[in-house]
Amino acid sequence: MKILLAHIKFQFLKLLRNPGFWVPTVLFPxxxxxxxxxxxxxxxxxxxxxxxxxxxxxxLGVSFYQFGVGIAQDRESLFDNWLKTLPNVSIPSSLAxxxxxxxxxxxxxxxxxIASSFLGKTxxxxxxxxxxxxxxxLISVPASLxxxxxxxxxxxxxxxxxxxxxxxxxxxxxxxWIPPIQMPQGINDISIWSPTRQMGEFAWSAITGQMxxxxxxxxxxxxxxxxxxxxxxxxxxxxxxxxx
Amino acid sequence: MEIVAKLNSVTKQxxxxxxxxxxxxEVKKGQAIALLGPNGAGKSTALSxxxxxxxxxxxxxxxxxxSAGSKDAMQYVGVTPQTSDxxxxxxxxxxxxxxxxxxxxxxxxxxxxxxxxxxxxxxRQLRGFSGGEKRKVALALCFAGNPKLLILDxxxxxxxxxxxxxxxxxxxxxxxxxxxxxxxxxxxxxIEYIADSIIMIDKGKTILSGKIDxxxxxxxxxxxxxxxxxxxxxxxxxxNYSDGKWSAISDKADELVVKLVKNNEQFSSLNINPIAxxxxxxxxxxxxxNQTKELT
Numbered sequence: 151m152k153i154l155l156a157h158i159k160f161q162f163l164k165l166l167r168n169p170g171f172w173v174p175t176v177l178f179p180x181x182x183x184x185x186x187x188x189x190x191x192x193x194x195x196x197x198x199x200x201x202x203x204x205x206x207x208x209x210l211g212v213s214f215y216q217f218g219v220g221i222a223q224d225r226e227s228l229f230d231n232w233l234k235t236l237p238n239v240s241i242p243s244s245l246a247x248x249x250x251x252x253x254x255x256x257x258x259x260x261x262x263x264i265a266s267s268f269l270g271k272t273x274x275x276x277x278x279x280x281x282x283x284x285x286x287x288l289i290s291v292p293a294s295l296x297x298x299x300x301x302x303x304x305x306x307x308x309x310x311x312x313x314x315x316x317x318x319x320x321x322x323x324x325x326x327w328i329p330p331i332q333m334p335q336g337i338n339d340i341s342i343w344s345p346t347r348q349m350g351e352f353a354w355s356a357i358t359g360q361m362x363x364x365x366x367x368x369x370x371x372x373x374x375x376x377x378x379x380x381x382x383x384x385x386x387x388x389x390x391x392x393x394x
Numbered sequence: 395m396e397i398v399a400k401l402n403s404v405t406k407q408x409x410x411x412x413x414x415x416x417x418x419x420e421v422k423k424g425q426a427i428a429l430l431g432p433n434g435a436g437k438s439t440a441l442s443x444x445x446x447x448x449x450x451x452x453x454x455x456x457x458x459x460x461s462a463g464s465k466d467a468m469q470y471v472g473v474t475p476q477t478s479d480x481x482x483x484x485x486x487x488x489x490x491x492x493x494x495x496x497x498x499x500x501x502x503x504x505x506x507x508x509x510x511x512x513x514x515x516x517x518r519q520l521r522g523f524s525g526g527e528k529r530k531v532a533l534a535l536c537f538a539g540n541p542k543l544l545i546l547d548x549x550x551x552x553x554x555x556x557x558x559x560x561x562x563x564x565x566x567x568x569x570x571x572x573x574x575x576x577x578x579x580x581x582x583x584x585i586e587y588i589a590d591s592i593i594m595i596d597k598g599k600t601i602l603s604g605k606i607d608x609x610x611x612x613x614x615x616x617x618x619x620x621x622x623x624x625x626x627x628x629x630x631x632x633x634n635y636s637d638g639k640w641s642a643i644s645d646k647a648d649e650l651v652v653k654l655v656k657n658n659e660q661f662s663s664l665n666i667n668p669i670a671x672x673x674x675x676x677x678x679x680x681x682x683x684n685q686t687k688e689l690t
Binding site: 152153155156157159160163164166167168227228229230231232234235236237238239392393394 | 446478491
């Protein structure tokens with residue numbers, strides 16, 4: 151427990167004192183919602199769906215940058231090699247990364263929700279909020295696994311660019327910025343197969359109160375398994391390469 | 395005596411490259427060993443295997459009788475971190491707090507701050523630290539777990555001469571108190587001061603090993619130096635002049651001194667010391683090579 155707490159503090163201090171991390175990941179979704187999201191849709195459920203979309207976008211951003219960019223940079227860090235010489239380090243280190251990602255995701259989501267309570271045409275109600283928060287935790291699983299895969303695939307130098315290159319188009323493709331109904335048909339045909347669309351569908355179902363389609367559930371699970379497997383393979387490859 | 399670190403016929407291959415070729419070494423309690431060799435000799439690979447960061451292709455690596463790198467073994471080992479990637483957002487005290495949390499019997503942070511003269515920088519974020527300041531933090535981190543074995547890879551690189559001497563004294567005292575050290579360094583003076591034995595490796599193989607004193611006495615040469623006013627032809631022909639001193643390396647130091655006295659040379663500040671380790675090693679290796687040639 152003492153070691154886990156030390157790692158949590160270590161991760162938090164590293165990230166909290168690094169505006170390069172928390173401005174684009176934690177603050178940016180709420181800023182983007184305030185500037186654009188809040189003025190996009192008409193009143194009613196579409197306004198609430200937009201809030202849910204920006205919450206998914208917030209979770210995705212933290213996962214991509216904290217895991218994707220963070221892991222890629224740690225892998226090439228000589229200091230990280232020293233960390234591995236400390237006793238009992240690997241499990242607390244991984245757990246602390248996951249816990250800090252959850253906390254930062256919750257903060258990013260909460261900021262979107264706070265912004266929406268002031269600027270949203272129709273803010274979320276109590277039960278919707280709870281459901282949406284639970285969905286955000288669920289979404290963080292495949293999102294984190296995508297981040298981990300990126301972190302073990304990309305180099306420290308290429309990771310930030312690759313994260314942007316994947317994250318922003320995926321957010322757009324998933325209908326997190328523009329509702330699918332407003333997408334050109336061709337884009338929407340691709341969108342329904344994208345991982346971010348499944349995440350979006352889950353979040354929107356928290357607003358509409360309807361269960362997501364079977365296709366969405368199956369694809370969501372399939373993507374989670376796929377990125378989980380990919381992460382395991384890439385971690386094993388990295389372990390062989392760096393520590394074999 | 396208790397063996398704290400052991401490589402037993404360790405071979406390490408990276409594809410077709412053999413980084414270590416059946417390398418064996420032992421470090422006992424209270425022993426300080428310097429691992430020497432040219433760049434690419436395999437020193438870093440050997441240290442990585444001892445730290446559990448690399449696995450041997452064949453052979454075994456142990457620390458305190460346990461598998462190298464295992465969590466139980468690493469309780470007793472202090473390793474110097476590379477300073478280039480220190481998290482810039484943290485302070486030395488925060489880093490030390492983080493490190494000590496991993497050990498059952500850690501050092502006191504206050505003591506480490508004092509011992510490594512970190513007082514003025516202890517609570518400043520590491521961003522903007524000079525190389526020397528970061529190095530001091532790295533050395534303090536190495537002692538965070540009250541280790542029984544220190545693995546020091548170029549420990550004083552980047553430190554000024556005062557800082558180097560300060561750390562060398564800490565390391566020497568640590569060995570005197572029963573600690574063990576495995577050291578790599580480019581500073582011969584540092585090696586000689588901290589280590590009692592050397593293992594020289596090249597192309598992953600041990601080419602020379604032994605106690606520093608024994609190697610020096612086997613070479614049998616001394617460095618004689620003195621200052622002299624109005625040196626005679628004997629002095630100018632037999633000695634080299636540099637930095638205000640006359641000096642020569644000889645296996646007959648006593649005879650040279652007798653001659654100086656007999657010639658009534660006006661010399662002072664006479665010193666007779668064993669020659670420096672790097673020169674002794676060169677001569678020792680040359681002697682070994684000649685003996686091998688004679689045998690064959």
